[in-house]
Amino acid sequence: xxTVEKTSSDPRALWEEALKGAKQRDVDFTTLSGEELKLxxxxxxxxxxxxxxxxxxxxxxxxxxxxxxxxxxRLWTMRQFAGFGSxxxxxxxxxxxxxxxxxxxxxxxxxxxxxxxxxxxxxxxGEVGQVGVAISSLADMETLFxxxxxxxxxxxxxxxxxxxxxxxxxxxxxxxxxxxxEKIRGTVQNDILKEYxxxxxxxxxPEPALRMITDMMAYCSDNAPQWNTISISGYxxxxxxxxxxxxxxxxxxxxxxxxxxxxxxxxxxDEFAPRLSFFFDSHLDFFEEICKFRAARRIWARKMRDEFxxxxxxxxxxxxxxQTAGVSLTAQQPENNIVRTAYQALAAVLGGTQSLxxxxxxxxxSLPTEKAVKIALRTQQILAEETGVANVIxxxxxxxxxxxxxxxLEEQAEAYFKEIEERGGVVPSIESGFFQSExxxxxxxxxxxxxxGTKRVVGVNSYVEEGEGQPEIDIHRIDPSVESxxxxxxxxxxxxxxxxxxxxxxxxxxxxxxxxxxxxERFVAAAHASCTLGEIAQVLREEFGExxxxxxx
Amino acid sequence: MSERRIxxxxxxxxxxxxxxxxxxxxxxxxxxxxxxxxxxxxxxxxMIAEAAAQExxxxxxxxxxxxxxxxxxxxxxxxxxxRGKGDVxxxxxxxxxxxxxxxxxxxxxxxxxxxxxKTTDIANWIEEEMKTRFEKEGDEI
Numbered sequence: 157x158x159t160v161e162k163t164s165s166d167p168r169a170l171w172e173e174a175l176k177g178a179k180q181r182d183v184d185f186t187t188l189s190g191e192e193l194k195l196x197x198x199x200x201x202x203x204x205x206x207x208x209x210x211x212x213x214x215x216x217x218x219x220x221x222x223x224x225x226x227x228x229x230r231l232w233t234m235r236q237f238a239g240f241g242s243x244x245x246x247x248x249x250x251x252x253x254x255x256x257x258x259x260x261x262x263x264x265x266x267x268x269x270x271x272x273x274x275x276x277x278x279x280x281x282g283e284v285g286q287v288g289v290a291i292s293s294l295a296d297m298e299t300l301f302x303x304x305x306x307x308x309x310x311x312x313x314x315x316x317x318x319x320x321x322x323x324x325x326x327x328x329x330x331x332x333x334x335x336x337x338e339k340i341r342g343t344v345q346n347d348i349l350k351e352y353x354x355x356x357x358x359x360x361x362p363e364p365a366l367r368m369i370t371d372m373m374a375y376c377s378d379n380a381p382q383w384n385t386i387s388i389s390g391y392x393x394x395x396x397x398x399x400x401x402x403x404x405x406x407x408x409x410x411x412x413x414x415x416x417x418x419x420x421x422x423x424x425x426d427e428f429a430p431r432l433s434f435f436f437d438s439h440l441d442f443f444e445e446i447c448k449f450r451a452a453r454r455i456w457a458r459k460m461r462d463e464f465x466x467x468x469x470x471x472x473x474x475x476x477x478x479q480t481a482g483v484s485l486t487a488q489q490p491e492n493n494i495v496r497t498a499y500q501a502l503a504a505v506l507g508g509t510q511s512l513x514x515x516x517x518x519x520x521x522s523l524p525t526e527k528a529v530k531i532a533l534r535t536q537q538i539l540a541e542e543t544g545v546a547n548v549i550x551x552x553x554x555x556x557x558x559x560x561x562x563x564x565l566e567e568q569a570e571a572y573f574k575e576i577e578e579r580g581g582v583v584p585s586i587e588s589g590f591f592q593s594e595x596x597x598x599x600x601x602x603x604x605x606x607x608x609g610t611k612r613v614v615g616v617n618s619y620v621e622e623g624e625g626q627p628e629i630d631i632h633r634i635d636p637s638v639e640s641x642x643x644x645x646x647x648x649x650x651x652x653x654x655x656x657x658x659x660x661x662x663x664x665x666x667x668x669x670x671x672x673x674x675x676x677e678r679f680v681a682a683a684h685a686s687c688t689l690g691e692i693a694q695v696l697r698e699e700f701g702e703x704x705x706x707x708x709x
Numbered sequence: 710m711s712e713r714r715i716x717x718x719x720x721x722x723x724x725x726x727x728x729x730x731x732x733x734x735x736x737x738x739x740x741x742x743x744x745x746x747x748x749x750x751x752x753x754x755x756m757i758a759e760a761a762a763q764e765x766x767x768x769x770x771x772x773x774x775x776x777x778x779x780x781x782x783x784x785x786x787x788x789x790x791x792r793g794k795g796d797v798x799x800x801x802x803x804x805x806x807x808x809x810x811x812x813x814x815x816x817x818x819x820x821x822x823x824x825x826x827k828t829t830d831i832a833n834w835i836e837e838e839m840k841t842r843f844e845k846e847g848d849e850i
Binding site: 267268270271273279280281282283286287351355356357395396397483486487488520521522523596599600603607613615616631633634705707708709 | 723724725726727728729732733735736737745747749750751753774775776777778779780781784804806808823824825827828829
């Protein structure tokens with residue numbers, strides 16, 4: 157009797173007593189990334205300093221957000237990634253999205269464009285316009301933005317290997333609308349390092365690819381100061397199967413590599429670093445994702461200020477776009493994907509994202525239909541305008557659990573930074589297949605957990621509906637005429653342009669490859685001369701050599 | 710019973726870089742005791758068929774998420790046939806609408822596996838199919 161009275165004054169001891177013999181469900185309580193979690197977190201787990209580790213929003217180390225007012229000042233940008241078929245078809249979808257309240261454009265390109273091939277090359281067979289829009293020339297880019305004022309809209313272009321060439325098309329198209337480069341606003345993804353690691357749309361080998369990027373950074377500093385030159389992307393690393401910690405660590409390691417390269421090229425870190433932005437996945441594990449976003453801001457701020465000596469607070473800030481997790485969508489019971497996407501969107505907003513893409517429910521089956529895209533956009537609008545989550549900044553701060561997990565992710569990232577350094581840095585670690593092996597191993601581990609039933613997926617390994625056959629859902633198909641029409645457009649272009657101007661612009665690109673003239677300027681000139689993407693890319697392949705994928709299997 | 714190991718080529722045709730599925734399936738088939746050759750990314754139909762002939766595989770598994778399957782898959786089948794490998798067990802997977810699955814399965818493809826398929830189901834299915842085939846070959850000899 158007396159011992160019970162003694163412990164009853166200590167809630168922790170009482171709770172521990174109550175746990176003895178208490179039943180817990182026989183399921184896996186680890187995070188989506190496989191991290192062990194305690195049953196409860198207390199003040200003993202989270203030892204954070206308000207001043208050092210959190211700060212206030214808009215203040216170093218930005219754990220609580222990059223703006224002093226966050227969403228009260230301005231909501232996140234609702235930016236749905238779109239692109240399919242021809243430039244004219246995507247132009248219509250853009251106008252539809254703008255008319256429905258979308259606030260920025262985001263261009264998806266097809267595989268030939270992503271790999272630096274024209275629509276009429278043999279290797280492009282069957283791929284033209286399939287997963288994005290086909291853009292082979294300045295003329296295609298002009299069609300894509302017809303009737304859309306390029307001096308007013310902000311545009312994100314998901315393109316990497318040939319990003320400098322597509323940016324050149326964009327700059328040239330804007331100039332033809334009468335908009336000078338200093339007026340254009342937007343982002344090219346241009347994150348080549350994660351291409352070798354995860355997404356696999358590269359053009360040339362890593363070293364010359366990095367040189368093209370520093371040339372672009374220099375060009376934009378001088379000519380297009382509102383253009384974000386790299387969107388350092390964890391999204392594809394995560395989608396390829398990494399854990400949350402790997403996504404965080406590899407992305408920031410890549411970011412630091414770009415900073416090193418910029419500094420080595422003689423650029424002032426505070427000139428280019430403010431225009432680096434980030435792009436993360438928002439996956440299913442609600443709290444782990446929120447903590448990942450918070451950790452990303454804090455790590456980057458510390459690295460930029462303390463290791464790279466950046467003085468401008470804008471260089472310290474992680475401003476990021478988020479996309480909900482495509483890999484989490486299921487082909488089974490596809491309407492459930494609306495719910496998954498909504499939770500992921502909520503995590504992104506609680507994590508302080510600057511812009512957001514919500515996936516459509518039908519994307520495991522085909523490109524999204526207009527109806528599915530509209531529901532995805534409405535999901536964000538409901539979040540912004542009905543739920544109240546945009547009213548208060550970083551509402552989860554101070555939670556023992558959230559602060560402990562934010563610290564945990566920072567520590568895991570630091571351990572990876574050390575390992576990458578020991579392996580000789582980012583490029584050698586790409587060439588040896590280190591990142592690729594790590595990602596593959598995590599993907600395999602997760603797949604095994606799903607198949608063993610320890611990780612549950614509704615509709616796939618739990619609540620499976622018997623006799624489930626073909627889902628009752630519309631399929632968005634690309635008309636095969638897109639490919640033949642592109643062939644005709646290109647044939648007409650090649651027949652009508654000034655071929656001497658084409659040759660001399662391509663020769664100028666070749667000369668810049670061999671010397672140290674700024675390549676970006678030559679790309680813009682080549683765009684104006686109506687050189688095609690494939691023609692410019694071919695010069696780069698010849699001069700710089702192609703990347704050979706390391707074998708990890 | 711024959712102790713012959715099943716030889717599999719996993720191919721990634723086209724420009725599509727999404728190789729998570731292909732690598733996962735390759736690893737799982739290996740765990741099931743099969744000999745697996747993975748082509749790597751960005752392969753043309755001719756390259757895949759050539760590798761299948763060179764390696765003398767029993768099974769060719771194709772993975773594609775780019776939407777180009779209706780163009781590339783039949784081409785690979787034709788390239789295999791022209792190299793005397795028209796009899797391989799030809800399977801595939803990726804983002805493939807149901808109508809296309811039906812069309813491909815009626816046209817030389819033994820089976821297409823959609824998103825959410827258990828990799829162990831793929832391995833078991835291939836083992837069953839190949840067991841039947843090996844037994845038939847045994848009868849002929």
